[in-house]
Amino acid sequence: MTETQHAHHGTRGKPSVALFVTCLADLLRPSVGEASLRLLRHARTAVSVPPQQTCCGQPAYNSGDYDAVRPLAKQVIAMLEYADYVVLPSGSCAGMICEHYPRLLEGEWRDRALQLAAKTYELTTFLVEVAGLEIQAQAPGSGPTVAYHDSCAGLRELDIREQPRKLLRELCGADIRELQQRDVCCGFGGTFCAKMPEISAKMADDKLNDVLATGAPILTGGDLGCLLSLAGRARRLDMDIEVRHVAELLVGDTDGPAIGEGD
Amino acid sequence: MESTSDRFLLNASEALRDTPRAQRRDVMAAFTPLIRNAAVEGFAAFEATRQHVKRVRQHSLDNLAFYLGQFEHEAVQNGMRVHFARDAGEMNSTVLDICQQHGARRVAKGKSMVTEETGLNDFLQDAGLTVRETDLGEYIIQEAGETPSHIVGPALHKSADEIRDLFLQKHDLGERELAATGDMVDEARQVLRRQFLDAEVGIIGSNALIAENGYSMLVTNEGNGDLCANLPPVLVICTTIDRVLPRAEDAAAMLRLLVRSATGQAQTCYTSYYSGPRRAQDPDGPLETHIVLLDNGRSDILEGDYREMLECIRCGACLNHCPIYSSVGGHAYGWVYPGPMGSVLTPLLTSLEASAALPNACTACGRCAEVCPADIPLPDLLRDLRAQESEQRIDAARWRLGLRMHAWLARQPRLYRALTSLAMTLLHRLGHRRGAFRRLPLASGWTGQRDFPVPQGKTFMQRYRQRQREH
Structure with missing residues (x-):
């Protein structure tokens, strides 16, 4: 049975989607999970949230503790493989499953990792390329003016570039202001930002200055790690930048405090 | 050449404070990728040649x-x-x-x-x-x-x-x-x-x-x-x-x-x-x-896990595209070869222990591998070196143990959920008015340079379960 055929055997004919909200969204920014859930339902999929989910294991993996991550990777695979699709509102966590789980595991587990990788998507890619989200296009410029930060893992491992921009334009009529250095890292890098904070801060400053130069009041992107780090640095420097995850903007959730802002 | 790779962070800190040089590095970082990209775009067979030369290099080394x-x-x-x-x-x-x-x-x-x-x-x-x-x-x-x-x-x-x-x-x-x-x-x-x-x-x-x-x-x-x-x-x-x-x-x-x-x-x-x-x-x-x-x-490199590094043709593109190299400059790396290629080579040619910071001077952004004409997976090699540091216990113990604990906890969903829910509730109560912490125990690596955004309160999983129970 091909994957597409299989996809139509979910609940009430809709493809089943397992939403992995990622640990950062789960703990620090649940509104990103809520927004992802709404978007996936809007895209006519049967979404479920596996209750066993925690973290994909990137922190230890990137620090080189492969042994500690292998059992976690297997647990994640076993937890998610029931669904037709797996969707994560993060390029780097989706990249972890698609690119790095197969590299980490061997034998039968590697095969299972590859099978899971084949049906795992970052949220905006899934909405645009798989779900074919029906969009009643908004008038250009009728929505917010935003700067978009391309997170590195999504950009280079999963080729996420146009998908979020297309959604922002068509779904919320956003005016997207491009950064001068679109493909340069913001300095987050997971534990890097805490292991080498001065270098990380310099890189964040470059990115934030690039954002300020666009004149866009809102900075958005698809990876909470980068956004938390940039919002934290912007707060420290009293920069007036409102930071929100792309999923939040796509559902129009802009009333609550932005990342790092008070009630 | 004498190595000061063991002082990478100090070297980097000094380099960052040298404002005129830091500004010139920024100019170079904006400029060098442009000329490289223009040259590569003007050569339609670049990717095919890259793959061809990679096979030739592999064959030569074999x-x-x-x-x-x-x-x-x-x-x-x-x-x-x-x-x-x-x-x-x-x-x-x-x-x-x-x-x-x-x-x-x-x-x-x-x-x-x-x-x-x-x-x-x-x-x-x-x-x-x-x-x-x-x-x-x-x-x-x-x-x-x-x-x-x-x-x-x-x-x-x-x-x-x-x-x-x-x-x-x-x-x-x-x-x-x-x-x-x-x-x-x-x-x-x-x-x-x-x-x-x-x-x-x-x-x-x-x-x-x-x-x-x-x-x-x-x-x-x-x-x-x-x-x-x-x-x-x-x-x-x-x-x-x-x-x-x-x-x-x-x-x-x-x-x-x-x-x-x-x-x-x-x-x-x-x-x-x-x-x-x-x-x-x-x-x-x-x-x-x-x-x-x-x-x-x-x-020895040829016989080991890092042999791809010998395919390097010394073009310097990974340096020119590395945001860390352009932030701190080549001298911070402390030996002959700086940037991503140097962060792989220095531990291999000198000692991993004395250059342990270098493989960590990477956000895994992947820009170096993207432009490397020898198609060397530099971020993977750097991560493998970090794995070797972890195995040999030459990385910082608090990081190793902390992350190992985190990975273990992530495998105990019930316990993970109980602890994280409690912690997020507490952090939210303490900080929701201001929205971000200026200081946080055990997080000085983060809060030294940036505020820590306050969690929104109940975790996503708490909210989701609660809603499910209500239905």
Whole structure:
């Protein structure tokens, strides 16, 4: 049975989607999970949230503790493989499953990792390329003016570039202001930002200055790690930048405090 | 060369505070990718050539002993003398022996990172020889008593003003302004011309050794390599065993990647093939040609998990595209090779323990691997080195244990949920008004430079379950 055929055997004919909200969204920014859930339902999929989910294991993996991550990777695979699709509102966590789980595991587990990788998507890619989200296009410029930060893992491992921009334009009529250095890292890098904070801060400053130069009041992107780090640095420097995850903007959730802002 | 890689973070911190240099690095970081991209986009076969050269390099390394043997045989046929050096000391003393056999006192040298690796200049100078670097960048830093900050542009860290002051101070040439960059270049040319003519030995590096004909290939933009090779009576080529390629056309293919990736040119001004000493019918050229092939740990790398690193063609593109290299500059890395390629090579060629910070100087952004003409998965190699640090317990214990604990906790969903829910509720209560913490226990790595955004309250999983129960 091909994957597409299989996809139509979910609940009430809709493809089943397992939403992995990622640990950062789960703990620090649940509104990103809520927004992802709404978007996936809007895209006519049967979404479920596996209750066993925690973290994909990137922190230890990137620090080189492969042994500690292998059992976690297997647990994640076993937890998610029931669904037709797996969707994560993060390029780097989706990249972890698609690119790095197969590299980490061997034998039968590697095969299972590859099978899971084949049906795992970052949220905006899934909405645009798989779900074919029906969009009643908004008038250009009728929505917010935003700067978009391309997170590195999504950009280079999963080729996420146009998908979020297309959604922002068509779904919320956003005016997207491009950064001068679109493909340069913001300095987050997971534990890097805490292991080498001065270098990380310099890189964040470059990115934030690039954002300020666009004149866009809102900075958005698809990876909470980068956004938390940039919002934290912007707060420290009293920069007036409102930071929100792309999923939040796509559902129009802009009333609550932005990342790092008070009630 | 002495290593200060163990002080990477301190070096980096100093470099970040050196505002004029940091600003120049920012300019270079914006500029160099543009010229590289333009050159690569103008060469439709770049990706195909990249994959072709990768296969050739892999094949050459798989059969390294064979091709080295072939190269040696052909080079000897051409009249070259071939020396193998196991380590830095052997290369240095081989070169000194050659100089002493000829009673040489003056050496003119072309750019060579390999001799930086072995500290050849100091070694020869300690033995009483005068060694003059003739690549403009190398010349500048030699005059300034500094080390290269970049493998292609060794003096990229210096401003025109610094170089002007240096020349005015070092060159006894009377009153002059050196207002334009061209004036400085002319002056260096004038000073160096004498050095080429006086030298008894010329030393250059090599970009490729061609097994089928025993030639050594070198690219330069200044022509100083040819002057070092052809004016002094004795030529010594210093390079490493991993430079060997089977055929001349392989070197040509590699060249098409190397130059575009390095300087954004389609070709350098000079591409030279050194075939051996002057023959009876030749009007000029060296009387004697030596080639010294350094191993210095490369055979071990070849046998290990990092052998892809030997496919590096030393273009410097990974440096030019690395946001960490451009933030802190080459000197912060503390040894010969900086940036992503250096962060892999330095631990392999020196010691992982003494350079443990370097593999961590990476956000895994992947830009280096994206542009690497040799298609080396640098972020993967760096992560594997971090894995080795973890295995050998030379990383910081608090990080290792903390992350291991986190990975373990992530496998106990109930416990994870209980603890994280509690922690998020607490953090939310403490900080929701302000929205971000300026300080947080156990998170000084984060809060030293940035605020920590306060969690929204209940976790997503709590909210989701609650809603499910309500339905």
